[in-house]
Amino acid sequence: DAGVTQSPTHLIKTRGQQVTLRCSPKSGHDTVSWYQQALGQGPQFIFQYYEEEERQRGNFPDRFSGHQFPNYSSELNVNALLLGDSALYLCASSPDRVFTDTQYFGPGTRLTVL
Amino acid sequence: AQSVSQHNHHVILSEAASLELGCNYSYGGTVNLFWYVQYPGQHLQLLLKYFSGDPLVKGIKGFEAEFIKSKFSFNLRKPSVQWSDTAEYFCAVRTSGSARQLTFGSGTQLTVLP
Numbered sequence: 001d002a003g004v005t006q007s008p009t010h011l012i013k014t015r016g017q018q019v020t021l022r023c024s025p026k027s028g029h030d031t032v033s034w035y036q037q038a039l040g041q042g043p044q045f046i047f048q049y050y051e052e053e054e055r056q057r058g059n060f061p062d063r064f065s066g067h068q069f070p071n072y073s074s075e076l077n078v079n080a081l082l083l084g085d086s087a088l089y090l091c092a093s094s095p096d097r098v099f100t101d102t103q104y105f106g107p108g109t110r111l112t113v114l
Numbered sequence: 115a116q117s118v119s120q121h122n123h124h125v126i127l128s129e130a131a132s133l134e135l136g137c138n139y140s141y142g143g144t145v146n147l148f149w150y151v152q153y154p155g156q157h158l159q160l161l162l163k164y165f166s167g168d169p170l171v172k173g174i175k176g177f178e179a180e181f182i183k184s185k186f187s188f189n190l191r192k193p194s195v196q197w198s199d200t201a202e203y204f205c206a207v208r209t210s211g212s213a214r215q216l217t218f219g220s221g222t223q224l225t226v227l228p
Contacts, residue, residue, distance in 0.1 A: 004157075033215070042118075042204050042218030043158075056214040090158065092216075099146060099213045100165060105158040 002027060004093050004106035012112045013081050021076040021109045025093030031055075032074040033103060034066060035090040043090055049074050050096055078111075086113045116141040116209050120219035127195055128227050135190040135222050137179075137205030144210040147188040149179055152221075153201045161203075164188065175199070197228045 005024045013019050025032050031050045035043035045058035049068035068074045072093075078085055088110050092103035119138045127133060139145065149161040162173025169181040179190045188205060202223050206216040 035216075035218075040220070042206075042220050043216070045215040045217070048214045056212070058215060099144075099208070099210065102148075102160060102163060103216060104160070105150070107157040 004091055004104055006089075006091050006106040006109050008109060009107070010110045010112075012114065014114050015081055015083060017081050017113075018077065018079045019081060019111060021078075021089050021091075021111070023074045023076070023091030023093075023106060025072050025074070025091075026104050029093035029095050029104070030072050031094045031096050031101070032068060032072065033092045033094070034074070034076045035092065035105075036060070037088040037090055037108070039087070046076070081113045083113050086111060116207060116212065116217050118205055118207050118217050118219035120203075120205055120222050122222045123220070124223045124225070126225045126227065129197055130194050131226075133190070133192040133195045133199070133224070135203055135205075135224070137188045137190065137219060139186050139188070139205075139207045139217075141186075141207065141209045141211070146208040147179070147181060148206040148208070148216065149173065149177070149188075149190050150204045150206060150218075151201045152204065158204070161190070195224075195226050197226050200224060200226045 033048040034046040037043040047057040052068045063079045065077045088108040090108045091106045094101040094103045117140045147164040150158045164171045172178045205219040
């Protein structure tokens with residue numbers, strides 16, 4: 001049973017560019033959440049997708065957007081990249097059970113903005 | 115907004131020593147509590163979780179945690195650590211007010227000396 005997978009593993013971009021990160025959830029999971037983990041910090045919640053819609057959003061600007069596809073996979077898009085966007089971006093999947101589900105994390109995509 | 119505090123940023127122990135990592139959260143309502151671990155070069159993995167019931171929770175690899183509601187705490191313990199426990203440990207909380215997202219602490223790096 002494959003766990004959560006993410007691509008690419010590493011990415012280098014320059015300021016002002018746009019980036020797209022991809023996530024495939026664990027089998028049987030229909031909900032995808034995205035987190036940003038800066039160096040030396042814990043992950044911070046960006047947003048969650050369910051039924052192809054953004055269901056909840058953390059304290060991130062509109063430059064961060066996402067999409068979920070009918071097969072439950074998801075993309076995270078970041079526009080107008082800033083140096084401060086350099087971080088590990090984590091995808092987590094879970095089944096849709098309110099307040100009783102467990103989120104399982106992928107290996108992350110390391111984004112470096114130069 | 116809820117927050118999670120992990121006061122120990124770096125803990126160094128010798129093998130066979132006992133471990134206790136502190137975790138405190140700020141939220142007065144119903145919570146779910148989690149401990150995740152990130153071994154070097156690996157992704158975040160769930161160690162244990164508390165949803166309801168017995169406040170003493172047992173997880174994988176001999177770890178346990180106790181939920182003390184009056185102290186807003188969920189400390190992680192292990193009676194005898196091994197070199198293989200070297201990793202970063204994250205406490206996370208999910209609240210009834212933000213039931214879709216996890217709020218993480220900043221993490222504790224545990225180094226176990228052989």
